[in-house]
Amino acid sequence: MRCGVWLIGARGSVATSAVVGAAALASGAIEATGCVTEQAPFRPLRLPGFGELVFGGHDVADTPLAIRAERLVRSGVIPHGLTGTDAVARMLAVTDAAVRPGIDAGADPAASQADLADRLIADIEGFRAGNDLADVVVIDVSSTEPPLRPHPAHAALDDLEAALRGGEPILPPSSLYTYAALRAGCPVIGFTPSTGIRVPALTELARQAALPYAGCDGKTGETLVKAALAPMFAGRSLRVRSWSGTNLLGGGDGETLADPAAAASKIESKRLVHEQVLGYPVSGDVHIHNVPDLGEWKTAWDNIGFEGFFGARMTMQFTWQGCDSALAAPLVLDLARLAIAARQRGLAGPLTDLAFFFKDPIGTDEHGLAAQYGALLSFADRLAAR
Numbered sequence: 001m002r003c004g005v006w007l008i009g010a011r012g013s014v015a016t017s018a019v020v021g022a023a024a025l026a027s028g029a030i031e032a033t034g035c036v037t038e039q040a041p042f043r044p045l046r047l048p049g050f051g052e053l054v055f056g057g058h059d060v061a062d063t064p065l066a067i068r069a070e071r072l073v074r075s076g077v078i079p080h081g082l083t084g085t086d087a088v089a090r091m092l093a094v095t096d097a098a099v100r101p102g103i104d105a106g107a108d109p110a111a112s113q114a115d116l117a118d119r120l121i122a123d124i125e126g127f128r129a130g131n132d133l134a135d136v137v138v139i140d141v142s143s144t145e146p147p148l149r150p151h152p153a154h155a156a157l158d159d160l161e162a163a164l165r166g167g168e169p170i171l172p173p174s175s176l177y178t179y180a181a182l183r184a185g186c187p188v189i190g191f192t193p194s195t196g197i198r199v200p201a202l203t204e205l206a207r208q209a210a211l212p213y214a215g216c217d218g219k220t221g222e223t224l225v226k227a228a229l230a231p232m233f234a235g236r237s238l239r240v241r242s243w244s245g246t247n248l249l250g251g252g253d254g255e256t257l258a259d260p261a262a263a264a265s266k267i268e269s270k271r272l273v274h275e276q277v278l279g280y281p282v283s284g285d286v287h288i289h290n291v292p293d294l295g296e297w298k299t300a301w302d303n304i305g306f307e308g309f310f311g312a313r314m315t316m317q318f319t320w321q322g323c324d325s326a327l328a329a330p331l332v333l334d335l336a337r338l339a340i341a342a343r344q345r346g347l348a349g350p351l352t353d354l355a356f357f358f359k360d361p362i363g364t365d366e367h368g369l370a371a372q373y374g375a376l377l378s379f380a381d382r383l384a385a386r
């Protein structure tokens with residue numbers, strides 16, 4: 001059964017890599033390395049096949065997807081020759097034609113946010129009807145926004161909808177897209193640290209519409225390693241005294257996070273892991289630097305100071321050098337398949353068992369990677385039983 005994947009930020013590196021990856025997987029041109037849902041425990045779920053995923057989305061940029069994909073080839077993310085295959089070229093062309101103009105954070109003198117939401121809803125519904133899709137999942141992979149300033153209209157759905165009809169923008173784009181997605185009857189996934197569904201009126205809307213959702217901020221690098229290591233220190237009763245991380249990244253994400261306001265959202269979601277797992281405050285900061293020369297690659301250097309028996313001081317350091325979009329794209333495909341399966345089996349509300357995929361999982365304080373993986377496998381069992 002064909003299913004829709006509507007990407008907010010559809011022309012970005014992660015989105016383009018996911019679209020190319022789905023077509024390449026479906027045609028057998030690449031292996032499913034990095035795809036969690038291709039592991040044996042997920043086989044009984046009969047998840048949508050990669051070839052059954054149909055992509056569209058919103059973006060504020062208009063660079064054709066074929067050009068975005070070529071840039072990813074030149075920077076070494078996508079293998080040479082892959083974008084020239086029939087399957088991938090066709091997928092890029094079809095998806096390109098299904099990308100609609102996005103909305104930005106500024107006030108639009110010609111339209112209220114309610115009008116903009118109506119247009120976003122119509123885009124998603126047109127995509128669903130035009131492709132005869134049973135389900136469409138909306139996934140935010142657009143540029144990270146600054147944290148939200150609370151507003152009284154965020155509390156109750158009626159108040160929010162009244163405020164959307166006014167002239168002032170009330171919701172940041174990620175939350176307006178989420179509002180539109182929920183109104184269009186779609187499950188939503190927040191792959192970025194942006195506010196998205198984390199507005200009380202929107203979680204209420206998801207509850208009323210009985211839709212599943214998950215987020216926030218894909219866990220693909222430094223935080224993935226932290227989530228694996230922090231439980232080790234906790235389990236061995238080794239006291240972590242400090243944990244400091246320096247992240248160097250390039251690409252569009254690096255450029256966005258050069259803005260301290262946007263970086264604040266990312267740093268907050270990265271900081272949570274070790275404190276939640278260890279259960280006590282740990283000194284040290286997370287730093288993010290834009291290094292355009294790194295292109296699509298990122299480096300994380302972490303220094304962990306800890307102590308053992310007799311208070312003996314010790315240090316652990318790690319360096320993670322990752323290819324950002326190669327790490328993120330398979331997770332986007334995993335999340336699309338799982339959210340669609342959850343929707344088809346009538347699950348609603350926060351999908352806390354998907355915490356494995358996120359830096360700042362909605363609805364749970366479980367940050368240990370092994371425990372999160374266990375929860376994901378139980379989730380697969382539960383889905384298989386429904």
Ligand SMILES: NC(=O)c1ccc[n+]([C@@H]2O[C@H](COP(=O)([O-])OP(=O)(O)OC[C@H]3O[C@@H](n4cnc5c(N)ncnc54)[C@H](O)[C@@H]3O)[C@@H](O)[C@H]2O)c1
Pocket residue numbers: 008009010011012013014015058059060061102103104105141142143144173191192193217218219220221251252253256324325327328
């Ligand atoms: N790559 C990873 O490993 C990883 C991990 C976790 C989270 N993320 C997040 O995923 C997101 C995408 O990363 P990327 O590397 O693809 O970035 P990118 O800069 O390449 O792509 C972002 C895209 O979003 C679009 N965009 C910006 N504002 C928009 C708006 N208001 N509406 C619609 N589209 C808009 C841009 O035009 C661009 O095409 C970022 O927020 C990043 O923090 C990435």
